[in-house]
Structure formats: C-alpha cells, structure tokens
Amino acid sequence: MSVLEARGISVVRGGRRILHDVGLRIESGAVTALAGPNGSGKSTLLRALAGIWTVSEGSVVLDEVPLQARSRRDVASRIAFVAQDIRIDFAFTVAEIVAMGRYPHRGRFDREAAADRQAVDEAMEWCGIASLRGRCANTLSGGERQRVVIARGLAVQPDFILLDEPTANLDIEHAIRILDLCAALARAGKSIVVATHDLNAVARYTSRAALIDSGRIAYCGTRAEVVNSQTLEKVFQVRAERLLSADGSPVYMFHRKDT
C-alpha cells in the first residue's frame, strides 16, 4: 500500500511564500479533500504533492523516497494530476488524449502494447466516455472534457489521482457524476485527493479532509473532525449553519458573520 506524504514543506513562488511548513499524509483507498478560502494554498499543495512544483523546504515523499530523488517519469507513472484549466485546442480525438496517459510507462518510440490499450479502454469505461472515443476533444462540452482528462489520469493506472477543482466549471449534474466517480475510484483502492472550495461536496463525498488557511494546515483528519460549524467559521470567516438532508448527511448554509 502506497503512502504519499508532505513533510514540513514550504513553497515559494514568484518571491512569495505560499505554503508554510505543511505536513500531510495521504491514505490510500480514500477521497481526501483539500479545502480552504481562495488563495489559501490548496492548489499549491496539490501541485507540490504531484511533484509539478518544487518545494523550497521539506520534501514530498512517496513510499519513503522523496519525489526529487525520483525521475519525472517515475513520479508521473505513480501520481496522476488532473488540472483545472483544461486546454484542448487541437483536434486530438478522445482516444488519443486518454492514450497519452500511457506515455510515462513507455519509451519515446515504443509501440502501444495490448496492456496499454486495455488500460485506455478501462479508463474510458470508468468515466463513461467510451462512446466518445472517436470524437474530437475540442468539440466536447465542459463536463465531457473534464471526464476525458480524468480518464487520461486513470489510464496512467496510478496509485494517486490528484484533482484540482474538478467541479468548478461544471453544472450540478456533471459535478455529481464527477464526485461519484471519485468515490467509486476510492472504493476500488485508488487514493484520490481533491482540491475544492465546494464545502458541501467535501461534507458528502470525502472521507478525510484538510482545511488550509493562509498557507498552513488549520485542521486535518476525518471528515467529521474537520468539517463542522466551528472549523468552517474559523477558516472561512463566515457563520456556518448546519442542516440535515433527508438521508441524514449534514449540509451547510453560509451567512455573513455579522448577520
């Protein structure tokens, strides 16, 4: 069972310190949420965990080996990152894009093997895009495109899938489908990390969470420990009203602090 861990990491970008001495352990088989106000550093933490941004202090450790000590391709074959800003400007087909998820496993000029094709087919099946395989990706809707990129991450067959605001640009139905997909993947043994500002999604779909405030981890633990009226009020500077939905799960409504 793989473990991905941030150990006392600080990240400095453009002369500004975005993360301060952050420690976080990602458990497998769970959906872990990174939540926090805009600019709190949740997306930065996600990129540091994926090894896309280098840390200036501390280290991100995958199975006791720091990411810096691993090759870019080795990291890429273990940790998939699904960006928020999905750009598909050229007329690649859906199948071609998902197949790019196999690149970390192959040499520059190696041909696609049967295992590669199988991984691609399975990933498209999981994300419900098998029927789109011949479509040009630049003709897809936002929700379809998001699923294509998640499928590309799945095709890597990684231990960890890190998603940055996966539901930010989606309507409610597509957002729910993506979150259900994340939960299903976690049940299948993958470790999912989602950076999001959708606190009700955190309350409903994740098993573990970290609340990030001004570049530091404010709260970290199981969902119940982390997501409650007190913690949310402290981190987001709002009044959080806890309601119960029909199935008994908590839903939060937010009000200005002075109302």
Next chain:
Amino acid sequence: MGRSRLRVPVFYAVLTPVLILSFLSATGIGSTSVGWPTILRVAASKLLPVGWIQMNDITRADTVIVWLIRVPRVLVAAFVGMGLAVAGAVMQALFRNPLAEPALVGTGSGAVLGAVIAFVTGWSARSVISVPLAAITGALLALVVVYAISTRGGVTPLGTLLLAGIATTSLLGSASSLLLSLNVANWQIAQEIVFWTMGGLDARSWTHVWLCAPFVMLGTVAAFVQSRDLDLLQQGEESAASLGVDVETSKRTLALTAAILTGACVAVAGMVGFVGLIVPHAVRLLVGPSNRVLIPASGLTGAAFLVLCDLAARTVHPPVEIRLGVITALLGGPLFIALLLRRFREVNTV
C-alpha cells in the same frame, strides 16, 4: 472530426508522387528545357561510380544546367520548405496556437538583421558563406535575448516569451529598416537587402545546399524525437509535467530547435513567409494533430510546396523572376482558405 482525417498511408501515397514530380519538373523546366531522361542520367552519372552511365550524347551545357544550376536550387528549395514547415509545426504545438509561425520568438528578424549587417559591412562580398553564417548567428542571438528577457527563476511563461518575441521582432526589424534607410544611397546594397527580405532562391549553389541541409536535417530529427513532448505540451504545461515531461527543459530545446531551423532557412533563402504557417496547419487538418505523424508529413509537404512555388516564381513571367515570398502567399492563401471552408462544412469549429 477524427473520422474525416486521411489515413497516413493514403496521405503518403498522394504526397510521394507529388514530391517526385515536383523535383523532376523543377529541374527540367526553365529558360532551357531539359528532358527527364537527361536529368535522370546526369544525376545518376554524378551519384554512381564513373563509367556506369554513358554520357556521350549529353551536352556539357545540359550537365551544367542540371547539376550546377537546377539541382542545387531545387534541393535548397526542398530543404528550406522542409525546415520552415517543421519549425512552424514545432512553434504551433509549443504555443498551442495554430497561427504561430517559425519566426515568432524573434529568430526570423534576428536572422534578417544578421544578414543585413553582413551586406552593409561588406562581409557579404568576401565569402559566399558570410551571409548565411551571419543569419544563423542572428537567429540564435535573438532567441537568447528573448529567453533572457522572459525567464525568471528558471521558469519561462509562454505568454511572456511570446510578448518578448514580438517586442524583439519589431525592434530587430526596425534596426534592419534603419540600416536599409541609411544605405538607400548605395543602390546595390539596398537592392540586395530588399530582395533578400522578400526571399528568393536565385543563384543558389551546392554551397548553399551544404549550408542549410545539415541544420535542417538535424532540426527535423530533433523535432521528431520530441514529438511526444509536443503532444503533451499541447495539453497544457501542468498536464505535460504530470505526464512526465520536464517542461522548462523541453520548451528550451524546442525553441532552440525551431531557431536553428528558421536561422538555417532564412540564411540561404531570405525571409520566405507563409510556408511555416500554412503547411503545418494544412497538414494538421489532413492527418490530425499528433506530432509524430505531423512533423515528417509537414516537412515533406513543405519541401514539395516550396519546390513548386520556386518553379512558379521563375517560370510564370520570364525572364523576370517573381520573389518567392510573393508566390508562397499567392498560392498558399487560396489553398488555405479552401481548406478552412472544407473544414467549416464538416464541423462548425476549426
């Protein structure tokens, strides 16, 4: 739509005869026409061991026209077309923009300024390789300047690189114009500069072939080797990094590849516009955006396209040669519009 793409073998089945025919006709047609059998026999006699080919009935004049005048010119046209098309494919993928062109990061105007300096200072008269060397040096120096302006802490944002490229292009362009204005009194130099900035292949010799061919081949192979990184970079830098690309190193290598290709082409043919923009774009519409297919296909299409353009440039209005850049735009423009319209009919997006 993916389905409207040509299969790769079909594409080459059409392109290969076009390429061969363009070579043969460009060598045969001109102020003196030479028959194909003569062309093939002259070429064979030069390439095969002495005595294998009977040359008794071929005149010395024909041999000179074919081997010393036409063949080097056709080869330079082919290599320049190939180099510019591949450089364009690289830049379009790197900048994720189908309207990007080889000279975008200042390399084109750097090469022009290098050559203009060679003309103005009189180096151009000393040796046939002085202008090409000055042009290649100018291209590489321009890239270094643009990269130095746009890089902070080892990171080069594409937007900044593009803006620095545009600023440097106009700066170097006006430097060339300034030198031209100052030398307008010297009609011969001014004419050389103007002709050169419009692009042309008159009086190209084997020296020019040897000057550009190694760089074009090297650049094309380098671009092909990096084709997978280019595919990934087209998906965005973070996606590329998460799929194993060392983004900054890869961007530097790709920009350098495009600069070498552009510099070598501008060095021997002047500023030939439009090829690097239209050929990769058109080929992408035909075979799809995967760079492993696109780069070699663009290179060979660019070669055939420029050989035919040069043939048109020197035959449509004899004895005057029309500038090559004018022909590429006149032929390329309508072809490009036709492709766009075909595309519009199929899907509503381009």
